[in-house]
Amino acid sequence: xxxxxxxxxxxxxxxxxxxxxxxxxxxxxxxxxxxxxxxxxxxxxxxxxxxxxxxxxxxxxxxxxxxxxxxxxxxxxxxxxxxxxxxxxxxxxxxxxxxxxxxxxxxxxxxxxxxxxxxxxxxxxxxxxxxxxxxxxxxxxxxxxxxxxxxxxxxxxxxxxxxxxxxxxxxxxxxxxxxxxxxxxxxxxxxxxxxxxxxxxxxxxxxxxxxxxxxxxxxxxxxxxxxxxxxxxxxxxxxxxxxxxxxxxxxxxxxxxxxxxxxxxxxxxxxxxxxxxxxxxxxxxxxxxxxxxxxxxxxxxxxxxxxxxxxxxxxxxxxxxxxxxxxxxxxxxxxxxxxxxxxxxxxxxxxxxxxxxxxxxxxxxxxxxxxxxxxxxxxxxxxxxxxxxxxxxxxxxxxxxxxxxxxxxxxxxxxxxxxxxxxxxxxxxxxxxxxxxxxxxxxxxxxxxxxxxxxxxxxxxxxxxxxxxxxxxxxxxxxxxxxxxxxxxxxxxxxxxxxxxxxxxxxxxxxxxxxxxxxxxxxxxxxxxxxxxxxxxxxxxxxxxxxxxxxxxxxxxxxxxxxxxxxxxxxxxxxxxxxxxxxxxxxxxxxxxxxxxxxxxxxxxxxxxxxxxxxxxxxxxxxxxxxxxxxxxxxxxxxxxxxxxxxxxxxxxxxxxxxxxxxxxxxxxxxxxxxxxxxxxxxxxxxxxxx
Amino acid sequence: xxxxxxxxxxxxxxxxxxxxxxxxxxxxxxxxxxxxxxxxxxxxxxxxxxxxxxxxxxxxxxxxx
Numbered sequence: 001x002x003x004x005x006x007x008x009x010x011x012x013x014x015x016x017x018x019x020x021x022x023x024x025x026x027x028x029x030x031x032x033x034x035x036x037x038x039x040x041x042x043x044x045x046x047x048x049x050x051x052x053x054x055x056x057x058x059x060x061x062x063x064x065x066x067x068x069x070x071x072x073x074x075x076x077x078x079x080x081x082x083x084x085x086x087x088x089x090x091x092x093x094x095x096x097x098x099x100x101x102x103x104x105x106x107x108x109x110x111x112x113x114x115x116x117x118x119x120x121x122x123x124x125x126x127x128x129x130x131x132x133x134x135x136x137x138x139x140x141x142x143x144x145x146x147x148x149x150x151x152x153x154x155x156x157x158x159x160x161x162x163x164x165x166x167x168x169x170x171x172x173x174x175x176x177x178x179x180x181x182x183x184x185x186x187x188x189x190x191x192x193x194x195x196x197x198x199x200x201x202x203x204x205x206x207x208x209x210x211x212x213x214x215x216x217x218x219x220x221x222x223x224x225x226x227x228x229x230x231x232x233x234x235x236x237x238x239x240x241x242x243x244x245x246x247x248x249x250x251x252x253x254x255x256x257x258x259x260x261x262x263x264x265x266x267x268x269x270x271x272x273x274x275x276x277x278x279x280x281x282x283x284x285x286x287x288x289x290x291x292x293x294x295x296x297x298x299x300x301x302x303x304x305x306x307x308x309x310x311x312x313x314x315x316x317x318x319x320x321x322x323x324x325x326x327x328x329x330x331x332x333x334x335x336x337x338x339x340x341x342x343x344x345x346x347x348x349x350x351x352x353x354x355x356x357x358x359x360x361x362x363x364x365x366x367x368x369x370x371x372x373x374x375x376x377x378x379x380x381x382x383x384x385x386x387x388x389x390x391x392x393x394x395x396x397x398x399x400x401x402x403x404x405x406x407x408x409x410x411x412x413x414x415x416x417x418x419x420x421x422x423x424x425x426x427x428x429x430x431x432x433x434x435x436x437x438x439x440x441x442x443x444x445x446x447x448x449x450x451x452x453x454x455x456x457x458x459x460x461x462x463x464x465x466x467x468x469x470x471x472x473x474x475x476x477x478x479x480x481x482x483x484x485x486x487x488x489x490x491x492x493x494x495x496x497x498x499x500x501x502x503x504x505x506x507x508x509x510x511x512x513x514x515x516x517x518x519x520x521x522x523x524x525x526x527x528x529x530x531x532x533x534x535x536x537x538x539x540x541x542x543x544x545x546x547x548x549x550x551x552x553x554x555x556x557x558x559x560x561x562x563x564x565x566x567x568x569x570x571x572x573x574x575x576x577x578x579x580x581x582x583x584x585x586x587x588x589x590x591x592x593x594x595x596x597x598x599x600x601x602x603x604x605x606x607x608x609x610x611x612x613x614x615x616x617x618x619x620x621x622x623x624x625x626x627x628x629x630x631x632x633x634x635x636x637x638x639x640x641x642x643x644x645x646x647x648x649x650x651x652x653x654x655x656x657x658x659x660x661x662x663x664x665x666x667x668x669x670x671x672x673x674x675x676x677x678x679x680x681x682x683x684x685x686x687x688x689x690x691x
Numbered sequence: 692x693x694x695x696x697x698x699x700x701x702x703x704x705x706x707x708x709x710x711x712x713x714x715x716x717x718x719x720x721x722x723x724x725x726x727x728x729x730x731x732x733x734x735x736x737x738x739x740x741x742x743x744x745x746x747x748x749x750x751x752x753x754x755x756x
Contacts, residue, residue: 067714067745207704260747
């Protein structure tokens, strides 16, 4: 196994020819995962954490047939995987592909095995030894109340950013796409029908409702093409990104105050089944079709951060851009949620915690493949903002060809036609690239060129479906956090059964993420360009905090000599994110384009300068329409300036919270701060059986 | 034949419900029979209704990026 892996790796690393088959990437990845799981995973399970098959899990101790239910290992693996894997691993690697496939691939594999999977596994373990308590509560218990409270507020801020960035991915994919928008809109009545079916017609029959829902979805995709070809209906489903952002906010608000059985739950089931199904289908299809990678191994000209897709150099920003797939802090919230309450045996934490993350890492590899089998010229046409490449096909093809990725306008037009869209230019956010990659692979197996449009919209639907679910569920989670905080100020607002208080808290949450979303859509450089790295920074800071918590717990358990297992990834992740965070708040530097594109403070300074210039210019203008335009430019510049200042403040706040957690952890590890280990008492499996 | 398919279908609930994060009604019935045989059990509809309310309205996060 090791040998095959080494051969594939060697081939990938040394290959300098034109193209290389994606198969090598797949085989190398599978070998790494297998070795990582077999040796490193087991080492952590039995040497470091010392999982005990005789220790009763929360599901056994508190078995109530509802929340705490011992669940089969494979089922729990599927559940946990479906909960952690979302749009994140599909977007990050696609953006990172601008630097070539090799750097991204290495980080996904190494990060997955040594950082991400360890992180998920350790948190799952810690939570399962504390009756399935949540990350925030555990940090409070183990690192102190103050640190815990600050961490909880940071988690809230990170949630707002993640909802905003996910909505932005959907908005970018659906703008000017009547077919896509029609299909996604149809998921709402379909989900409502399923909800009614499961509640009144055949209560509790999830399987039946999901099958019906799936058939209706396929019909919706099919009729989407009819809508796209009809001029009147196509116009009704064609919107600008800014309009869609507002629709998205309205949708988020309404969806979050509706009863869960009506819309959220049924769509969640549909998206979970679809997610698992599509990922399996893609895995098989990649192996059967074995497409060639067209992206160069390394685009070293972009290592300095001058690439058009995201802002920032290889270190630290490549490691931040690929968050989910290598290491994601959000998994800590899932690993300390429902999963620990369902473990049948403590030893299952290895396949469920460590294994699921490796699986997600594999999904990230698939996403990387979908981006790199595209012609690099097409890749950059889809993923660069209009400010960089222009807005018409001829200019775009010319611009990108000057970068060394020769592409003709006809190639772009052909692909656009084949997938049944109006344009593929500047479709940033990763989802369209992924969908085109999926269409390129699947049409070879099923349906040929005529089916490319179907597969493209199928993939868009697949992503949008679980992003909408995440937006809805995330808004609800935020609402409870807001109520938690407001309850301290004015008691009745904290009452989660109060309808009005709930609406107020929901509105605050929606405005919170909606603001970032809207700002992202009016930003001429496309929002994703600068906001995705901010999301990456905050997400990985959360991961860093969770790894620090793991370190503190290992020290308290007297396992100092193994603490490097969490310390090494924590140090790497925290170095990358804190360094990235600092780069994002450094002031303007004359002549350093990359530096200024990364830093929110520098962007705010540039906009401030622009405002002063425009205001001076207005006084010299006489023509009415010129003055109107200048005023418009000023207000846009002001908005961009303000939102960048806000981003910078958030970034500073995340960094301060992280540093607090670092200090608390070091204090515990060197024995300056003494907080006892708060593990639940040991109960032997047999003692439960007798009772 | 038909009854076999039906039995298989009934059993699949134990697999599919936990997969989407729902409690299995069959398992709940077993649990009640084993531990609280004297108590009244909830109907499938009520059990399902309560389950999703608890899952999504408890403040925890159950979906990721």
